[in-house]
């Protein structure tokens with residue numbers, strides 16, 4: 555079931571471990587947060603057991619199963635990953651950067667980067683014999699979870715807030731998932747899941763599952779492979795739960811340890827100004843996030859007031875020498891529209907936050923004319939095209 559290099563799970567706080575040598579495989583696959591202290595658990599790998607050449611090639615996420623928990627043969631997969639890094643020369647010229655590439659995660663099976671993580675997390679839950687999986691989500695994770703659960707007729711239950719885009723809600727059901735639409739915001743959906751779902755279930759929320767962020771590692775391998783293992787000067791990501799930041803930095807670190815690149819490129823985590831607990835903690839020099847009291851951003855996918863991966867993301871950003879920053883909603887929409895109208899790529903709202911972060915990093919001189927940047931578009935514009943279109947209405951278009 556497990557890959558050769560997978561050692562087991564370790565608690566990120568107390569360090570308690572659950573290893574393949576001394577624990578039941580189903581217990582590992584079905585594990586959640588640490589039973590002793592409640593902190594997230596993360597997979598550990600013995601990279602000495604990984605052939606670096608085996609992870610250089612391969613278009614799809616599971617082609618790199620040597621650094622994932624499970625063998626590809628055992629995976630619930632729909633050809634996630636293998637997304638292109640699209641050159642954006644007009645953006646690079648406008649910002650006076652040496653180069654810009656957009657890693658376009660919209661081209662995953664359900665149109666978001668989270669397919670990489672949910673493919674691994676649903677595989678784990680199924681391997682553990684779960685009869686019901688669930689998560690509270692702004693939208694994309696619920697859709698992705700339902701999509702993978704359908705492959706094995708596994709019952710799934712997504713709790714989403716009312717503000718979740720119609721496309722997410724519709725597709726949860728189209729994939730055969732059950733759904734509760736909870737009045738309010740993401741925090742209300744999190745509470746409702748904990749209080750209302752009476753059956754026993756495996757929680758596949760970010761960092762409730764030790765496997766979800768781990769699948770996002772493959773973004774790092776691919777963006778480096780796309781550049782023939784020449785690390786960029788900046789990797790710019792949107793941040794909500796913190797899982798993408800943590801997953802990508804884990805992947806970059808593994809690539810250093812495997813000798814595929816020399817050092818970690820700086821990772822810049824961008825949040826919407828109206829809900830920015832990670833950036834606020836970063837700017838205050840704290841090592842953990844505080845709950846954001848009045849979350850209010852048009853980018854619902856990133857409106858995560860109490861990010862479960864906040865502390866892990868802060869330490870990951872620091873390790874790379876990057877930073878966390880914020881952008882205004884209007885700038886996120888403007889950047890998404892600018893990329894779509896000049897570079898073809900249909901950047902979603904969360905991707906627009908990352909793109910606006912690139913604009914900000916160029917404007918304040920953090921990045922300059924020698925720098926090559928990779929921006930990750932995490933979701934398809936077609937998940938909420940009305941929001942992008944209404945931004946143009948404000949300009950009289």
Ligand SMILES: [Zn+2]
Nearest residue numbers: 565568588591
């Ligand atoms: Zn613990």
